[in-house]
Amino acid sequence: MPSPFPGMDPYLEGSEWQSFHAELSAEIARQLGPKLRPNYIARTVRRFVMDMPDEIGITVSRQATIPDTGVYTARESQVAYTAVLAPPLKLATIMPEKVPVYSIEIRDVADRQLVTAIEIISPTNKRGEGYREYLEKRNRILSSATHLLEIDLLRQGRRVPMQQPLPETPYFIFLSRAEQRPLTDVWPLQLTTPLPVVPVPLLPGDEDVPLDLQQAFTAVYDDFGYDLSVDYTQPPEIPLAGETAVWANERLQQAGI
Numbered sequence: 001m002p003s004p005f006p007g008m009d010p011y012l013e014g015s016e017w018q019s020f021h022a023e024l025s026a027e028i029a030r031q032l033g034p035k036l037r038p039n040y041i042a043r044t045v046r047r048f049v050m051d052m053p054d055e056i057g058i059t060v061s062r063q064a065t066i067p068d069t070g071v072y073t074a075r076e077s078q079v080a081y082t083a084v085l086a087p088p089l090k091l092a093t094i095m096p097e098k099v100p101v102y103s104i105e106i107r108d109v110a111d112r113q114l115v116t117a118i119e120i121i122s123p124t125n126k127r128g129e130g131y132r133e134y135l136e137k138r139n140r141i142l143s144s145a146t147h148l149l150e151i152d153l154l155r156q157g158r159r160v161p162m163q164q165p166l167p168e169t170p171y172f173i174f175l176s177r178a179e180q181r182p183l184t185d186v187w188p189l190q191l192t193t194p195l196p197v198v199p200v201p202l203l204p205g206d207e208d209v210p211l212d213l214q215q216a217f218t219a220v221y222d223d224f225g226y227d228l229s230v231d232y233t234q235p236p237e238i239p240l241a242g243e244t245a246v247w248a249n250e251r252l253q254q255a256g257i
Contacts, residue, residue, distance in 0.1 A: 001227040004255035007194045008153050008171055011230045014237025021122055023224055025102035027216045028118060032200065035209040040202060042106050049133055051124040052096040099124045108203060115202055116147040126157025142176060147201045150174040156238055177201050191244060232257045
């Protein structure tokens, strides 16, 4: 069954994201490969980012005070000693974890020069230490002669920094051409429309190649059977609100769900 949504599927923004992110990266490289021949190659690259949310909730109970140690007296021997009190609770602390993130690199065949970097933004790129790490990588690219195409298909988290406020839309695509910086091409994307075809710039003198994001999305969704692992009878893990939630419910009903 195809996705019930015309473009990005909000149900993939939760626990399925890591799988979807990896497969979409590979599909984009596979789609671009034939269009780049014979002067360029496209490769997926995996790196690991330490992920830990910015805010950690701490709950303090004031209902009771439990002493850490106690002093007891043995009447028979009249000897005082300190007893070790067993911990009343064992709770797991929040630990940073290594999370894989994927990107696509386009390099020229002759010199293996990095020509264009394509980043599919992941939740780890939009929060905590992962956000700071991504900005450092992004700044290195923006300071170079490499083009940068960023695909943000996540509604939550921090967006990439821009000088002007971004419109209120759920998804974005940003294209920073090396020769046009700091100006950036921006595609605000609605949940109600298909994903666009966007240009992928190359070296001077070579024409852009088209990247059909909807075609890539559909191929990944169908080939890996996400309709079998997503429960559309429940609300998405990343909630929808207002008119968008009403529209999504109507789409699901039209699909017979």
